[in-house]
Amino acid sequence: MSLFELRDVSYSYPSAPRPALDGISLDVAEGALFALLGPNGSGKSTLLRVMLGELSTSSGGVTYAGRPSDSWGRREIATQIAFVPQAEPMAFPMTVRALVEMGRYPHTGILGRMGPHDREAIDEAMERAGVAELGGRSIRNLSGGERQRVRIARALAQEPKILVLDEPTAALDLHFEMETFELMRELTEERAFTVVVATHNLNLAARYATRLLLLAEGRIEALGSPEDVITAETIGRVYRWPVIVTSYEESGPGSGSPQVVPLSEAVSSTPG
């Protein structure tokens, strides 16, 4: 069953020369780890914002779980879809646990009185995101990687069906980046989550995602399995850089997935 359905979706920013999204149709199946790829300015963020209801489409329709996405109330949809932003303002000091507790907002009443289930959901989310021991720390005193995991914990505390992440590893080192991708796989394979992630990391997307979408200039360039999308010809053309594609041959999950190796400029200018 597909959770998100987009049919011929277009979006234009006011006074922009060309549409940011142009005729996008796609389905995100339940349980998928769906990676959104594309060069800077290709429309990844706009597509996420349209799917999440932040922007209304110029034409075409977005449905979530069979209902037009603009017919969902904010609190109602927040129990279904959780979003992890790249970064967010921290105007006032706050503890990690207080930030994660925000994830219970759509589930609790006007005073925010929390029952045992709410506290369990918070504990479990912090455990799963690996921030259980940070609860009493101030969010300002954490590293970038730790903050990102706290935001993932908050999203999990929403107990959503879908987790949407916007370039979650853009500012993270290899350790946190791998942990994030491992967590996303664990969530989809073991916990029946659906994950949609926008990322620039083609190789980890190819290893971890079940389905890839490659955007270029607001249009779908390729959509399908890693093998369908990650080809030397497609990647070379969309990113305007010569690449070769090899294969990840270690045993275990993702074995055999295509891996992109960009060539150096000197190689590309060599005739033949």
Next chain:
Amino acid sequence: MTRHVTVTRHALLLAGLVLAFVAMVLVGLMVGAVRVPVAEVLAALRGSADAQTRTIVVGLRLPRVLLAAEVGAGLAVSGAVFQALLRNPLAEPYVLGVSSGAAVGAVTAIVFGMTATSMFALPIAAFIGAIVAITLVLAMAAAAGRGLDTHVLLLAGVVIGAFFNALILLLVNFADLETFRAAMLWIMGSFSGASSESVTIVAVWVIPALVVLGLLARPLNLMSVGEQSAFHLGVDVRQLKLFLYVGTSLVVGVCVAGSGAIGFVGLVVPHALRLVGGSDHRWLLPACALTGGGFLVFADTIARTIVAPAELPVGVVTALAGVPVFLWLLIRHEEGV
């Protein structure tokens, strides 16, 4: 577990603030040209003291103390709400020019004689002035293209505030000398015009508005992590912002209609309380109401006694206390702390 500790701590802090508030009110009723001992203040409030003491305590001082408490509560809560809404610890009705906008509305109503038509003309005119001011400030900041950038917001607030203060002086030139004197009180703020009528008018508008703002404490908490995150956590951000801007403009407008533009209460009080009890608005907003009220009662007690038999505009006292805090915050903010 930690949550339980926090709840108990906040309850204790609030209980302490209630006591402090009551103490400030009693001091405000005791101190003045005639010093009334606390026992006689309590007797006067029960109606059992002699006539002269009752006149001083209940007739003269009580309306002034109550008005100061209401206005202080309103301004401090509005300050905390603006700070969460703009994610900026320096935001405050006076600094943002909203108080000056409300004062223009109030002075316009007085100069053109609209106050004779209805007892609500003054607060409504001040409310409209406040709405116009905050709309102008946000539009200026947006036009500068940097959204809610601290510098642009503060600059816009200062410029709009200066413009509105000039408008007030222009307006009162069409009025008589008495109104001119009164205009200075609008610009600096004073409780010398307090009466049981002004206490009632302010209470009728401000108390319900504060209750509504208090009920929005949770979505307000979420706004402090940004509008996008608040939206995805389930907050209808557009609707909430509309509610909060209208609600705070109403509170600021009515407070200014009651006492003029008193600055920095909305800055000093929320900041001090965040240091003590954190920035959860479920505790912060009630704490701001109590502390803002107590603080302004105390500031007014100083304003009317320190140069007796004359008196200072209370805004002078709050500015002397508030400007150093503002500068300290500005420096810390620039350091990115």
